Amino acid sequence: xxxMTVNGEAVEAAAEPRLLLSDFLRxxxxxxxxxxxxxxxxxxxxxxxxxxxxxxxxLAFAVQCEGxxxxxxxxxxxxxLHTAFRRHFALQCGFCTAGILMSLTAFLRETxxxxxxxxxxxxxxxxxxxxxxxxxxxAALEAADA
Amino acid sequence: MTGGERIEDRALxxxxxxxxxxxxAPPRTLHAAILRSPxxxxxxxxxxxxEGVRLFSxxxxxxxxxxxxxxxxxxxxxxxVATGKVRYVGEPVAVVLAEDRYRAEDALELVEVEYExxxxxxxxxxxxxxxxxxxxxxxxxxxxxxxxFSYGDPEGAFAAADHRFxxxxxxxxxxxxxxxxxxxxxxxxxxxDAFEVTAPFQGPFALHPVMAAALGVPANRLRLRxxxxxxxxxxxxxxxxxxxxxxxxxxxxxGRPVKWIExxxxxxxxxxxxxxxxxxxxxxxxxxxxxTALRYRQLEDCGAYIKAPEPATLYRMHGAxxxxxxxxxxxxxxxxxxxxxxxxxxxxxxxxxxVYFPLERLMHRIADRLGLDRLEVLRRNLVKATPHRTASGAxxxxxxxxxxxxxxxxxxxxLHARRAAVRAEGRLYGVGMAAAVEPTVSxxxxxxxxxxxxxxxxxxxxxxxxxxxxxxxxxxxxxxxxADSIPQGQGHATVLAETVARxxxxxxxxxxxxxxxxxxxxxxxxxxxxxxCRFAPAVAGxxxxxxxxxxDRLARLAAARLDLPLEDIRFEGxxxxxxxxxxxxxxxxxxxxxxxPGTLPQGVEPALRATEFxxxxxxxxxxxxxxxxxxxxxxxxxxxxGVEVDADTGRVRIDRYATAHDAxxxxxxxxxxxxxxxxxxxxxxxxxxxAFVYDEAGQPLAGTFADYPPPTACEVPDxxxxxxxxxxxxxxxxxxxxxxxxxxxxxxCIANAVADALGVEDLELPLTPARVAALLP
Numbered sequence: 001x002x003x004m005t006v007n008g009e010a011v012e013a014a015a016e017p018r019l020l021l022s023d024f025l026r027x028x029x030x031x032x033x034x035x036x037x038x039x040x041x042x043x044x045x046x047x048x049x050x051x052x053x054x055x056x057x058x059l060a061f062a063v064q065c066e067g068x069x070x071x072x073x074x075x076x077x078x079x080x081l082h083t084a085f086r087r088h089f090a091l092q093c094g095f096c097t098a099g100i101l102m103s104l105t106a107f108l109r110e111t112x113x114x115x116x117x118x119x120x121x122x123x124x125x126x127x128x129x130x131x132x133x134x135x136x137x138x139a140a141l142e143a144a145d146a
Numbered sequence: 147m148t149g150g151e152r153i154e155d156r157a158l159x160x161x162x163x164x165x166x167x168x169x170x171a172p173p174r175t176l177h178a179a180i181l182r183s184p185x186x187x188x189x190x191x192x193x194x195x196x197e198g199v200r201l202f203s204x205x206x207x208x209x210x211x212x213x214x215x216x217x218x219x220x221x222x223x224x225x226x227v228a229t230g231k232v233r234y235v236g237e238p239v240a241v242v243l244a245e246d247r248y249r250a251e252d253a254l255e256l257v258e259v260e261y262e263x264x265x266x267x268x269x270x271x272x273x274x275x276x277x278x279x280x281x282x283x284x285x286x287x288x289x290x291x292x293x294x295f296s297y298g299d300p301e302g303a304f305a306a307a308d309h310r311f312x313x314x315x316x317x318x319x320x321x322x323x324x325x326x327x328x329x330x331x332x333x334x335x336x337x338x339d340a341f342e343v344t345a346p347f348q349g350p351f352a353l354h355p356v357m358a359a360a361l362g363v364p365a366n367r368l369r370l371r372x373x374x375x376x377x378x379x380x381x382x383x384x385x386x387x388x389x390x391x392x393x394x395x396x397x398x399x400x401g402r403p404v405k406w407i408e409x410x411x412x413x414x415x416x417x418x419x420x421x422x423x424x425x426x427x428x429x430x431x432x433x434x435x436x437x438t439a440l441r442y443r444q445l446e447d448c449g450a451y452i453k454a455p456e457p458a459t460l461y462r463m464h465g466a467x468x469x470x471x472x473x474x475x476x477x478x479x480x481x482x483x484x485x486x487x488x489x490x491x492x493x494x495x496x497x498x499x500x501v502y503f504p505l506e507r508l509m510h511r512i513a514d515r516l517g518l519d520r521l522e523v524l525r526r527n528l529v530k531a532t533p534h535r536t537a538s539g540a541x542x543x544x545x546x547x548x549x550x551x552x553x554x555x556x557x558x559x560x561l562h563a564r565r566a567a568v569r570a571e572g573r574l575y576g577v578g579m580a581a582a583v584e585p586t587v588s589x590x591x592x593x594x595x596x597x598x599x600x601x602x603x604x605x606x607x608x609x610x611x612x613x614x615x616x617x618x619x620x621x622x623x624x625x626x627x628x629a630d631s632i633p634q635g636q637g638h639a640t641v642l643a644e645t646v647a648r649x650x651x652x653x654x655x656x657x658x659x660x661x662x663x664x665x666x667x668x669x670x671x672x673x674x675x676x677x678x679c680r681f682a683p684a685v686a687g688x689x690x691x692x693x694x695x696x697x698d699r700l701a702r703l704a705a706a707r708l709d710l711p712l713e714d715i716r717f718e719g720x721x722x723x724x725x726x727x728x729x730x731x732x733x734x735x736x737x738x739x740x741x742x743p744g745t746l747p748q749g750v751e752p753a754l755r756a757t758e759f760x761x762x763x764x765x766x767x768x769x770x771x772x773x774x775x776x777x778x779x780x781x782x783x784x785x786x787x788g789v790e791v792d793a794d795t796g797r798v799r800i801d802r803y804a805t806a807h808d809a810x811x812x813x814x815x816x817x818x819x820x821x822x823x824x825x826x827x828x829x830x831x832x833x834x835x836x837a838f839v840y841d842e843a844g845q846p847l848a849g850t851f852a853d854y855p856p857p858t859a860c861e862v863p864d865x866x867x868x869x870x871x872x873x874x875x876x877x878x879x880x881x882x883x884x885x886x887x888x889x890x891x892x893x894x895c896i897a898n899a900v901a902d903a904l905g906v907e908d909l910e911l912p913l914t915p916a917r918v919a920a921l922l923p
Contacts, residue, residue, distance in 0.1 A: 018248065032168035033161015035377065037325040038410040042851035045325050073161035086155045089816045092824065093635025094158030095165065095326045095377030123859035127851065129322055129378050130635050132823030133859035 002066045006031070007075025015062040022046045024062035025072060033073040033098050037127070044126035047099035048072050054103045073098035076105060080146035084139035092130030100126050104140050114144055149815045150654060152640045154633075163375040166329040166346050171405050175331065176200070176243040178393060178406040179250035181257050182416065183232035183239050186268075186486040186844025187279065190228055191260030193240050199253045200243040200400065204228045207241065207395050214388070214454055215356050217593050218291055221284035222484060224451040226360070226388035226395075232261070233281050233450035234488050235846055236416030241396045243404060266844035270447035270483035271424055281450060281484045290452055290482040291596060295464075295772050297537035298475035300430075303439035307430035311512050314426050315504045318911050319447075319487070319838040321419035322494050322828045323856060324634070326377020328386050328408035328417060332393040336401070340367035341394045346376035348383040348492075348632045349675010352590060354665060356454050360391045368394070370665040372632050379634035380828065381492030381677060385418035388453065411849050418491035419838050420499070421459045422447045427504040430475070431512055435523035439475035442467060444500075446482045453489035457482050458593045462497035462585065462678075465540030465592070465776045469505050470547055470581040471527040476537040480596075486844040492677060494828055495889030498582070503911070506580040506894030511907060521558065524581055525551065532872075539773030541764055542583060542780045543882075545808040545872040551581070551784045553868040557804040561788040564801070565902075574791040574922075575801070576903025580895035581784050584809070585777030586883030587611050588678035589765040592776035599770050607767035611778060612671035612759050613680065615689035617646060617696055619754040621740040623733030625650065627659045627693075630674035631685045636885070637817045638681060645686050645813065645879070649693035650732060651717030669757045679883020682813050683779050684760065687878025692758035699751055700735050706747035707738070762876050779874040779882040781809040785895040791903045796919030798834055798900055800861075805891070806868040810882035819867050821885035826865055829892030831857045837912050 003012045006029060013028050020039075025031045025048070037045035039058045046057040049071035076082075081104060084090070091097045100123065107114070107122045114122075119140045123133060157163055183190075193203040204227040213223040227238040239259055244250035265279040272278055273288040281288055304310065330345035341361060347353075347370065358365040370390070376383065389406065397404040408417070423446050430439035446460045460480055467476055513523040525548065534542040561577045568575035591608035602608075615629040627642045639659035647654045663670075673680070701715040704722045707730060708715075714724040723729025736754060743752035762778040787803040805822060812818045835855045839847045848854035873880025897909050906921050 016248070026167070031161070032165075033163070035165070035326065036167070037327070037377075038851050040410060040850050040852075043325055043410075073159075076160075078160070082159045085159055086151050089152065089820050091155060091158055091635075092637070092820060093324070093326070093376060093378040094154065094163050095324070095375075095635075097158055098161055101159070120859040125858075127325060127856050127858065129325055129380065129828065129856065130824045131820060132827035132865075133862050134823055134864040135820065137859060137864075 002063045004065045004067060005069045007072060017061065017063050019062045020058055021060040021062050021065055022057035025057060031072050031074055035095050035098055037096065044103065045096045045099045047102045049102055049106055052106065054106045073101055076101060081105065081143040084143040088135040088139040088142065090131060090135040090139040096126055096128045100136060108144050112144060116141060150644065152637045153643055153654065154637055154639055164373055165326060165375045165377055166344065166373045167407050169344065169373055171331055172333060172403045175403040175405050176245065176400060177247045177250045178396060178404050179242050179247065179254050180238045180412065181240040181242065181254050182412070183228060183235055183237045185232055185261055185263050186235050186266035187264040188232050189262040189264065190230060190232055190239060191262065193257065193259050195257045199256050201257055202241045202396050202399055204239050207392065207399065210395055210398065211360050211391065212362055214360050216452055216454055218452055218457065218596060220290050220452065222282040222290060222452060224453060226392035234486050235844060236412065236488060237450065238392060241392065243396070243400055247407065266486035268485055268487065268840050268842060268844050270445045270485055273483045273485045274481065281486065288484050290484055291457065292481045293596060295478040295538065300439040300441060300475040300477040303475040304430040307438060308433040309431040310428055311431055311508065311515055312426060312428040313504050313508045313511060316910060317423045317425065317500045317503055319419045319422040320832040320836045321382055322380035323413065324378030324380060324382055327410060327413045328383065328389060329406065330386065330390060330393055331403060331405045332390065332397040333403035334394065334398040339363065340369060342369045343390050343394055344371045344373060345386050345390055346372055346383055347386045347390065348379045348634055349677055350384070350455065350672065351670055351674035352672040353387045353454055357387055357391050361394055372663040374662050376632065376634040379676070380494040381496060382417060383634065384492040384677065410851065414849050414854055415846050416488050418488060420493035421490040423500040425500065425504045427508055429508055429512060435512060435516055435518045435526050437471060437473050437512070437527050440468060440473055441477040443479045444481065446480065447485050447487065448482055449487040449489040450484055451489045452482070452484065453491060455593060456490055457596055459490060459497045461592055461595045462588065462776055463501045464595050465536055465538050465774045466583055466585055467501060467538055468536050469502060470529060470583050470782060472529045472534065473527065474537055487840060494825060495886050496678065498886065498890030499832065499893050502580065502582050502890045503894045507897060510898045510901065520579065524579065539775050540777070540780065541775045543874045543876050544810065545782050547782045550782050550806045550808050550870050553870060554784050554786055554804050554806040557866060558786045561786060561802060564788055568790065574793050574903045575788065576899040576901065577786065577788050578895045578897065578899030578902060579786045580891045580898060582887060582891040584781035584783055584883065584887035584890065586679040586781065587684045587762065587778035589776050590673050591767040592774050595768045595772060595774045602768060609767040610761040610765050611673040611680070611684065612761045613673065613684035613688040614669035614671060614757065614759050615685060615692045616669055616755065616757040617689060617692040619696060619736045621737050623736040625652065625657045627657060627689055628668055629685045629689050630668065630670040631681045632663050632676045633661050634676055636681060637814065641686055641813050642689050645690050646693045649690060649697055652720060652732065678777065679885045682881040683874065683877040683883060686813055686881065688758050688760040690878055691760060692756045695756040695758060696754060702750045703739060703746060704730060704735055706750065760878065764876050778876055779810060781807060781882040781884060781887055783807050783887040783891045785891045787895050787899050789896065789899040789903055791900065791918060793922060796915040796922060798913055798918060800830065800863045800896065803863050804866040804868065805888060807884060807887065808870040808872050809884035810874040810877065811871050811880035812869060813879065813881050818884050822867050822888055823865065825885055825888035826892050827857060827862045829889045830862055833893045833896045833911055834913050
């Protein structure tokens with residue numbers, strides 16, 4: 001019965017020790033905005049913030065997050081990143097998008113004036129099959145500038 | 147041209163998308179896990195599990211099914227689950243159900259299967275060689291079909307040619323691997339004797355009656371719905387079809403709804419991919435570089451079964467085998483093999499890469515062997531004017547190909563200068579180019595080109611490509627649009643809203659587009675679905691026509707009410723009429739039709755709902771000489787790129803990429819560019835990194851995204867995208883598709899650049915660092 005904070009709300013729910021954080025968020029809490037693309041930690045779609053740091057929720061067990069602060073895409077305040085993603089058509093199917101938003105949120109907090117190279121390196125932890133990445137890079141740089 | 151922000155984005159950015167695994171499951175749903183074959187080829191004996199495991203063996207499941215109907219009538223029967231024999235690693239052998247997915251996967255561990263391994267065959271040429279292990283004993287051969295075609299006088303042209311140049315290519319298997327895997331919920335209603343399935347199936351809906359027939363029910367008893375969102379498809383989710391049948395059958399056996407979510411290992415092993423193909427292409431060439439004939443020998447590898455709609459990959463390009471060139475003489479020999487690999491299926495570019503890679507690599511070689519300028523040889527052979535009928539029957543509808551090349555010419559000159567500068571520093575740099583014609587809106591009859599004409603006549607000549615759309619106006623003037631395409635990220639809602647709003651003089655915000663598809667309620671026919679780039683040319687145009695028919699109705703109503711001549715009625719800014727004092731709000735007009743149907747002027751139909759069907763008349767069946775116009779419209783692409791090869795590691799870096807397109811009228815420029823970038827990114831993956839590799843025993847070696855590495859933001863460049871717009875005369879809005887072209891043009895373009903950098907002739911994809919390093923000078 002792990003207790004944690006998810007998007008600012010205290011949460012306590014039953015979880016078998018083997019239950020992945022991704023499945024706990026999606027199926028126990030109904031926060032389906034976090035998507036699962038590979039379940040082996042490569043595609044990045046399931047990225048959430050655990051205590052402010054991006055992490056693959058498919059590689060963590062829910063019980064490991066006892067006492068942690070979790071942030072998912074549903075918890076992000078609508079801000080410059082969202083606006084820039086819309087303006088630059090930085091998503092198509094939108095399946096990888098939540099994970100990318102989480103990584104960029106943490107990244108831009110630590111690196112408010114990134115170079116294109118740095119943005120591309122952060123994005124290289126995420127697979128997107130639709131966009132060819134360029135519009136995502138442009139959106140991230142614009143959001144940093146905002 | 148329009149191009150506003152996407153309607154879809156707000157929900158997706160806030161985590162409010164509704165993908166298949168996000169939807170609530172029906173009460174009492176059980177979760178499925180599939181037991182898959184660890185062998186590429188084996189006899190299957192007893193399948194058993196301890197009591198308490200809800201196990202459904204292949205025998206048990208298939209007993210309630212019929213084999214899939216196929217275009218090619220061969221004794222190679224295909225069920226969605228193995229019966230008696232497994233023929234590829236990952237083939238479903240049994241299904242286990244449990245209360246959740248974790249427990250279902252636990253239960254898989256308890257199932258025991260007796261296998262008797264058999265020798266496997268992996269390459270198509272080995273499969274059709276004497277003494278190869280037979281996949282389907284009843285067929286007596288692994289060669290499913292062979293046909294020879296001749297157009298014009300290829301023999302004469304080869305005899306008269308100054309030169310003959312040839313290329314041999316083994317095009318590998320790859321797939322665009324959407325980030326969302328497969329998933330579905332299937333239920334059986336015993337009272338209605340009907341199945342209800344929700345799945346992000348993308349079409350073509352020609353497979354719907356195929357699925358229903360496999361389940362042994364009429365098509366109206368297979369209700370297929372799609373979730374509002376789909377996490378990418380790129381052709382691949384056509385491969386859901388056998389799983390829909392499999393899980394529907396299991397739901398009927400279990401008497402409970404069944405949910406199945408595929409994992410990535412399953413996806414990479416068994417979801418499906420483009421075909422691999424062995425091609426020998428020979429050209430008859432005159433001294434000036436003019437190509438007078440082409441001779442293709444293609445050996446297609448469809449994997450273990452000819453899974454519907456295969457062998458479509460081999461025939462989609464059949465009318466366009468001469469690519470962007472005016473080559474009057476053509477010979478084609480097509481063979482189709484089965485091997486112990488995953489059955490092939492739709493994948494972005496569908497059949498194009500396998501043709502353009504040898505063709506565009508050969509054009510490059512012809513110029514080099516003759517010592518001529520590569521662009522000059524390309525131009526000399528280019529189709530000079532449209533409309534143009536190719537030797538094998540395609541009708542290129544519009545565009546000036548040379549003018550598109552001119553768009554990219556300055557970039558090409560710059561690249562040549564850059565190459566000289568980089569080479570002067572002792573580094574390896576190459577420039578490549580490729581031209582391609584991009585077919586869009588598939589003719590439902592092209593697959594029958596694989597049959598003899600007598601067989602086609604006996605089965606009824608198949609042709610056309612029906613698109614359907616419905617527009618409805620509610621009593622407050624709100625407009626709702628549904629259409630027969632299944633969006634997988636292409637922004638259909640945005641384009642349909644903009645298109646229909648324009649017809650009514652409304653704003654896109656006034657239009658509601660419902661993208662969930664329901665086979666029981668929506669208008670559709672067999673061509674329905676999201677493939678062959680049919681959305682912009684066919685579906686959006688059909689919605690435009692449906693809106694137009696309602697607009698005509700409303701215009702007559704407005705003319706009568708305002709006492710104006712019909713031709714004066716305009717739709718602008720939410721008003722209908724002829725300017726101030728002589729107009730009525732759109733909403734009020736709509737209300738009249740709903741509330742006062744008894745007092746409408748004579749001849750005005752009250753119904754404010756219109757369904758339109760459209761099929762391009764240019765899409766006839768294959769003729770007696772096997773000529774086929776396989777697509778309704780043809781775009782043109784000219785790509786150039788500069789690559790640098792690391793002389794130590796063999797790593798290929800794309801330094802610059804420019805791509806010039808004529809896709810007819812662009813409905814939404816930013817999204818059209820998005821399709822170009824996405825297609826190019828997929829092609830870069832297929833060219834440099836990705837391949838489904840099997841060992842000699844038929845074991846797949848790429849089961850994770852670490853072994854099958856799609857490109858990341860560090861490998862995909864920002865391309866320069868150039869457009870000309872020559873509207874198609876054959877589509878309602880003049881639009882053509884643009885989403886697949888770069889998947890066809892980029893592999894040879896990049897490979898030509900690498901060949902130029904290394905000074906080598908033969909290259910095999912993917913151009914991984916290890917492979918390139920072995921070629922380093």
